[in-house]
Amino acid sequence: MGLPSDSGDLSSEMDVDAYRRLFPTHFYEKHLSLSIRPDSRPLGKARDTTLALGAVGSVDGSALAKIGSTTMLAAIKMEVMTPCTESPNEGSIVIEFHMPPICSPIVRPGRPAEAAPVLSKQLSDTILSSGMINLKELCLIHGKAAWMAYLDIYCLDADGALFDAALLSAIGAFSHLQIPTVSLTDNGKIVVLLDEDESRKLGKEPVNSGKKKLTINNIPFSLTCILYKNYILADPTAEEESIMETLVTVVLDSSARLVSFYKPGGPVLAYMSAIQDCVALTRQRVKELQKILDEAVSGMEVD
Amino acid sequence: MENGRDDGRTPNQLRPLACSRSILHRAHGSASWCQGDTKVLAAVYGPKAGTKKNENPEKACIEVIWKPETGQIGKAEKENEMILKRTLQSICILTINPNTTTSVIIQVVNDDGALLVCAINAACAALVDAGIPLKHLAVAICCCLAKDGHVILDPTKSEEQKMKGFAYLVFPNSVLSALTEGSVAKGELMEHGIITSVTQGVISVEDYFKCLDRGRAASSKLSDFLRRSLKLQLPSDLSKVG
Amino acid sequence: MASKHGAPPTTYSPSPTRKPHQPVFSDSDADWVRPDGRGFHQCRPAFFRTAAVSAASGSAYAEFGNTKVIVSVFGPRESKKAMMYSDVGRLNCNVTYTTFATPIRGQGSDHKEFSSMLHKALEGAIMLETFPKTTVDVFALVLESGGSDLPVVVSCASLALADAGIMMYDLVAGVSVSCLGKNLVIDPILEEESCQDGSLMITCMPSRYEVSQLTVTGEWSTGNLNEAMQLCLDACSKLAKIMRSCLKEAASASHS
Numbered sequence: 001m002g003l004p005s006d007s008g009d010l011s012s013e014m015d016v017d018a019y020r021r022l023f024p025t026h027f028y029e030k031h032l033s034l035s036i037r038p039d040s041r042p043l044g045k046a047r048d049t050t051l052a053l054g055a056v057g058s059v060d061g062s063a064l065a066k067i068g069s070t071t072m073l074a075a076i077k078m079e080v081m082t083p084c085t086e087s088p089n090e091g092s093i094v095i096e097f098h099m100p101p102i103c104s105p106i107v108r109p110g111r112p113a114e115a116a117p118v119l120s121k122q123l124s125d126t127i128l129s130s131g132m133i134n135l136k137e138l139c140l141i142h143g144k145a146a147w148m149a150y151l152d153i154y155c156l157d158a159d160g161a162l163f164d165a166a167l168l169s170a171i172g173a174f175s176h177l178q179i180p181t182v183s184l185t186d187n188g189k190i191v192v193l194l195d196e197d198e199s200r201k202l203g204k205e206p207v208n209s210g211k212k213k214l215t216i217n218n219i220p221f222s223l224t225c226i227l228y229k230n231y232i233l234a235d236p237t238a239e240e241e242s243i244m245e246t247l248v249t250v251v252l253d254s255s256a257r258l259v260s261f262y263k264p265g266g267p268v269l270a271y272m273s274a275i276q277d278c279v280a281l282t283r284q285r286v287k288e289l290q291k292i293l294d295e296a297v298s299g300m301e302v303d
Numbered sequence: 304m305e306n307g308r309d310d311g312r313t314p315n316q317l318r319p320l321a322c323s324r325s326i327l328h329r330a331h332g333s334a335s336w337c338q339g340d341t342k343v344l345a346a347v348y349g350p351k352a353g354t355k356k357n358e359n360p361e362k363a364c365i366e367v368i369w370k371p372e373t374g375q376i377g378k379a380e381k382e383n384e385m386i387l388k389r390t391l392q393s394i395c396i397l398t399i400n401p402n403t404t405t406s407v408i409i410q411v412v413n414d415d416g417a418l419l420v421c422a423i424n425a426a427c428a429a430l431v432d433a434g435i436p437l438k439h440l441a442v443a444i445c446c447c448l449a450k451d452g453h454v455i456l457d458p459t460k461s462e463e464q465k466m467k468g469f470a471y472l473v474f475p476n477s478v479l480s481a482l483t484e485g486s487v488a489k490g491e492l493m494e495h496g497i498i499t500s501v502t503q504g505v506i507s508v509e510d511y512f513k514c515l516d517r518g519r520a521a522s523s524k525l526s527d528f529l530r531r532s533l534k535l536q537l538p539s540d541l542s543k544v545g
Numbered sequence: 546m547a548s549k550h551g552a553p554p555t556t557y558s559p560s561p562t563r564k565p566h567q568p569v570f571s572d573s574d575a576d577w578v579r580p581d582g583r584g585f586h587q588c589r590p591a592f593f594r595t596a597a598v599s600a601a602s603g604s605a606y607a608e609f610g611n612t613k614v615i616v617s618v619f620g621p622r623e624s625k626k627a628m629m630y631s632d633v634g635r636l637n638c639n640v641t642y643t644t645f646a647t648p649i650r651g652q653g654s655d656h657k658e659f660s661s662m663l664h665k666a667l668e669g670a671i672m673l674e675t676f677p678k679t680t681v682d683v684f685a686l687v688l689e690s691g692g693s694d695l696p697v698v699v700s701c702a703s704l705a706l707a708d709a710g711i712m713m714y715d716l717v718a719g720v721s722v723s724c725l726g727k728n729l730v731i732d733p734i735l736e737e738e739s740c741q742d743g744s745l746m747i748t749c750m751p752s753r754y755e756v757s758q759l760t761v762t763g764e765w766s767t768g769n770l771n772e773a774m775q776l777c778l779d780a781c782s783k784l785a786k787i788m789r790s791c792l793k794e795a796a797s798a799s800h801s
Contacts, residue, residue, distance in 0.1 A: 057611055058689055059645045069599035073688065075645040079556035092554070100641055101684040102617035104600045109639040109684065118385045121378040129468075129504050148556045152644045154686070156615060157598045182559050190559045218505070238600065246393075258511050261470070261502045265389030269475060269496025272515075279508055 024243045032231050039068075039237065044281055046223065046235035049289070051168060051296040053176040060180060063172025063296075067165045067235065071157040074169035076149050076177050080190040083139065083146040091138020091146040095124045097153045097166060104158040104238075115162070122262070123153070123166055126251055130220040130259045133174065137214055140182070140207050145190050147179070160237040161224045163249055168289060171219055175297050178213065181206045218253040221289040222260075223282040225250070227268040234281050246270075250282040254290065309462060310339075314455040315521060322424075322532040324432040330408075332433020336425035338457060340415035343422045345429035349405035362397040364404045367426075372411045383409075383419055390423055390443075390473055390499045396436040405435055416460040417445035419471050419501070424529065431533055440476040441498055442525040445469060446514035448506050454517045468504025470511065472497055472518040476526035495519060558649055580736050581610065588720070588732040588780055593701070593791040595708040603709020607701035610734060611691025616702045618709040621679035634676035638664040638683045640698055646690040648735075659685075659695055666699045666719065666748040666758040672712040681711055692734035696721045699748045699758075704788050708795070715750035716788050717757055718781040722746075722773040724765060729773050731780055745773045751782035 020027045020038075031038055041047065047068030056062035061076040083090055097120040099113040107113045127133070138147040151173060153166050180192045183206050193206055226233040228244040241247065246266030251259040258279075263270055270278075308314070318339030327333035330346035337343075354364040367388040369380045376384075391407060407429065409422045423443035430437060447458045447469040455462065463469065475494055502511065583589070589610040598604035601617035608614075624635055640659040644651045663685065671681070683706065685698045696719030703717035723733035723741035730737055738744070743763025749756045756778075761770070 056645060056689060058648060062645075071598075073643075075643070077645055077650050078559070079650065080559050081554040081556040084554065096644070098643075100643075100686045101639060101682070102598060102601070102604070102615055102686045105619050105622075108682075109641070114381075114385070117378040117381040121382045124378075125503060131505065148554070150556075150644070150650060154643055154688075156686070158600055180559065189557075192559045252508075253505060256508070257505050258502070258508050259505050261500050261511060263497065263500045264386045265391070265393040265473075265499050267393050269493065269498060270500070271496045272512075275497075275512075275515075 024239075028228075028240070028243055032228070032233075037233065037240075043231060044234045046285055046288070047237075049168070049292055051172045051292050053172055053296050053300045061173045061175075061177030063169050063176055065165050065169035065172055067161055067168070068237065069157050069159040070161055070165045071155070072153055072162075072165040072169035073156055074151060074153045074166070074173040076151050076173050078177075078179060079148045079150060080140070080145055080182075081148040083143065087135070088143035089139045089146075090135040091140075091148060092135065093124075093128065093133060093138075093149045093151060095127060095151045095153070095170070096120055097123055097155070099155045099158065103155040107158075119163060119166060122163060122260075123170060126167060126220055126222070126260055127170060130251075130253055131218055132171070132216055132220060132253075133214055134217070140190060141184070144188075145184075145207075149177075158238060160239075160241050161235050164222045164224050164235065167220065167222050167251070168293075171216075171221075171293060172296060174214060174216060175293065176300065179208065181208060181212075183207055218255060218257075219290070219293070220251050220253045220259045221282075221286040222249055222251040223278075223285040224248070225278050225281060227266065227270060227274055229268070232274060232277050232281070234285070248274075248278050250278050252279070252282050252286050254286070256283065256286070308455065309459065314453055315517065317457045317521065317524065318459070320525070320528050322428055322529070324428060324533070330429075330433070332429045332431070332435070334425050334428035334432055335412075336421055336428060338417055338421050338424075339459060340413055341417055341421045342412040343418070343425040344410040344412055345422070345425035346408045346410070347405060347426075347429045347433035347435065348408070349433070350400045350403035350435070351406070352403060354402055354404050360402045363395065363400045363402075365391050365395060365397075366404055366406045367391065368406065368408045369422075370408065370410045372414060383422065386419065386499060386501060387423060387426060390441065391426055391430065393498050394427070394437050394439060394441045394475070395430070396438055399436045405430075405433075414460065416458045416463045417471075419443070420445045420457075420473075423473055423499075424525070428529065428533065438475075439493075440526060440529055441473050442476055442522045442529060443471065443473045443499070444518045444521055444525060445471050446518045448504070448510050448514060452510065454510075454513055456517060456521050466504065468502060468506040468510075470503075470514045470518070471499070471501040472515065472522075473499035474519060474522040474526075476522070476529070494522070560648070579730060579734075581734060585728055585730050586776060588784070589734075591700075591784060591787050593704055593788055595704060595791060595795045601705075601709070603705050603707070603711070605701050605704040605708055607697050607704070609691070609693065609697050609732065611689055612694055612697050613688040613691070614685060614694070614697050614701045615688060616683060616685045616698065616705040618681060618683050618702075618705045618711065620681040620709075621676035621711070622682070624678065624680040628680075630678065632677050633673040634671075634678070635680040636664060636668055636671060636673065636683065637680050638667065638685075638702075640685045640687065640695075642687045642690065646687050656694070659698065662695060662758065662760070663698055663702060667702060667706070667717060669755075669757045670703065670713045670715060670717045670750055671706065672714065675712045681706070681709075690735065692736070692738050693721050693732050695719065696732075696746055696748065700784060700788060704791065707792055715752045715755075716785050717748050717750055718784040718788065719746065719748035719758075720777045720780040720784060722776055724763065724769055724773065729769060729776060731776055745770070745777065747774065747777040747781060749778060749781045751778075751785040754778075 055064035059075040099116045227246040246268035249262040321337040332347040358364045420443040447466040592608040597606040603618040699719035724743040748758040
């Protein structure tokens with residue numbers, strides 16, 4: 001490959017796509033110096049974001065979140081477990097993040113993506129430590145039975161900011177979650193009541209009538225930013241993430257408290273000013289995401 | 304009880320540090336690092352030829368393998384591997400040995416809080432011991448925020464469990480950096496930037512900044528210790544490299 | 546900081562496990578209706594969309610009732626290092642299920658043979674000689690399993706291949722028929738599949754009138770078998786028309 005200094009001269013002669021692939025940093029620096037990104041976004045702006053609740057029919061709660069082309073499908077299935085002795089009145093949440101081979105050219109079957117278990121852990125930490133879900137609400141019978149919520153998040157299209165999209169889809173799925181009405185059978189099993197009124201006549205009392213929805217407090221929302229030289233780029237695409245490697249993910253809850261400030265290394269150091277800027281960008285983004293969530297939830301209620 | 308720490312330390316006081324290098328004979332570089340009862344062993348092999356798939360062959364590649372005290376590795380260990388890998392990548396000069404892989408193996412000997420931080424410090428010392436070219440050293444520190452809003456440093460495991468939240472922070476140590484062009488940030492000293500930040504628990508943004516301040520102050524003490532212990536063993540190192 | 550303690554507890558699904566009850570599909574008469582109210586020889590409405598995954602070279606999404614499938618195509622790209630030199634291209638297929646695809650969590654892994662069946666169904670339609678030494682990867686993810694999963698995956702995969710610009714002799718359309726007693730039902734849903742006496746699946750290239758795969762399982766009479774094959778072939782050519790119009794729409798949208 002030619003010396004990087006050659007690229008300045010080549011940019012006028014070369015096809016744009018070829019230049020973009022051969023000299024990605026120069027290509028980006030030319031854009032950044034004009035405060036614009038190749039997809040015509042300003043540096044601090046996130047991509048178009050949508051959230052659709054109830055995308056999967058066969059589960060208790062689901063949501064499809066899209067940030068730009070990054071697509072996440074989250075689904076919650078409720079199962080019953082015996083709570084552990086330390087917390088007999090609490091249910092549990094298991095969060096699994098999957099990157100199937102369809103989502104990205106770097107994932108191959110049989111060789112799971114390195115990022116998947118790390119993101120699973122990050123999502124569990126964020127959702128559980130934010131206190132968004134009160135685990136006591138997942139209790140059915142003290143010490144005997146409680147809900148185990150299996151939250152599976154599938155990445156259908158990976159184009160950067162995976163954590164942000166996954167967290168949004170998870171929140172959407174919890175907002176959509178309808179807890180089934182169940183009763184206790186004679187042999188101590190919990191069974192779904194298909195028709196509440198009819199089973200009342202048969203003398204089967206539902207264990208959890210009137211607890212259809214979880215109360216969701218302090219919803220965490222996140223924004224991933226790239227630090228590159230003195231620039232801060234919000235909501236990066238996969239291409240941007242691969243070229244400019246320093247990522248910062250800030251998670252704030254609805255009352256603007258910090259749930260996570262995550263910067264796993266990277267060649268660029270985060271100085272106080274950059275940290276403050278990232279937090280400020282996230283504050284704005286939280287408002288946008290809250291609105292998107294509210295619209296998705298109210299859209300469900302109309303139906 | 305003003306600070307109320309189990310072992311009678313002041314909030315800003317670190318546990319006794321210990322570092323020894325070249326403790327493994329087969330590895331190209333190794334180090335053990337203790338912070339109180341937390342002890343981690345790090346071994347470095349490499350640079351070896353070739354990089355893993357999907358890695359940039361024009362740069363050196365760092366691989367981190369985390370060996371827990373007992374049992375198999377799970378998601379938490381995978382996350383630690385990733386954080387450690389990204390952190391070490393940012394302090395190594397990757398362009399010097401392109402298309403090579405350096406393996407860093409972390410063996411947890413005992414976990415009594417601030418484990419990840421201890422592993423980062425151990426890995427950094429082991430990289431120096433192996434003679435891997437570095438831009439600068441990195442020092443890691445764990446800051447905890449107690450329920451009453453106090454910040455304490457370097458918690459033990461029992462302290463960690465009582466806390467409202469904590470932050471693992473990694474700072475560069477640039478006083479004698481070999482690299483000059485990197486330190487051009489306006490108005491702020493290089494050692495004020497953070498390489499890595501991982502937080503747990505819900506805290507206010509102000510409290511996070513408080514943690515940053517305290518961590519930054521303590522990091523100079525840590526880096527002095529690191530530098531001292533590296534210097535102390537320098538002669539043996541020279542003979543080994545030569 | 547809630548620390549994780551030990552192994553996760555065992556859980557069970559509270560939904561009542563109903564045995565496939567034969568009475569619904571009594572073979573005495575033809576007076577029962579299909580659970581979704583379709584006629585016996587009527588397919589579910591098919592919905593296709595190409596370019597569903599931006600990260601892939603080509604992709605398609607298919608929805609037949611509750612069966613929802615995404616297929617991504619990558620390549621042609623470098624073959625695995627261990628592969629020997631080959632004059633013709635390689636096709637690599639993989640089918641996976643989401644954990645929530647089936648009514649009981651995590652049961653989708655029972656379909657290990659689907660990957661090789663998808664490979665066999667597509668292999669004959671692709672001009673492998675147009676990409677020597679390289680590999681085309683076809684990865685399918687069944688988002689929701691609602692019956693007739695494999696034929697839907699095959700049709701969706703051929704559309705994704707077309708979207709990726711991989712040279713093919715024709716689109717491949719797949720349809721299956723279930724035999725329930727004396728009756729033949731086309732494009733069966735999960736409930737029907739669970740109590741079928743036999744099933745037949747055809748994947749074919751309708752413009753060339755060539756069958757790329759034919760599988761028959763269970764009990765069949767010759768008469769039923771002939772009828773079922775004809776049903777499938779007719780349905781395949783109709784399906785291919787829908788697939789073709791989806792491709793045309795996508796092409797005209799990108800031109801304008």
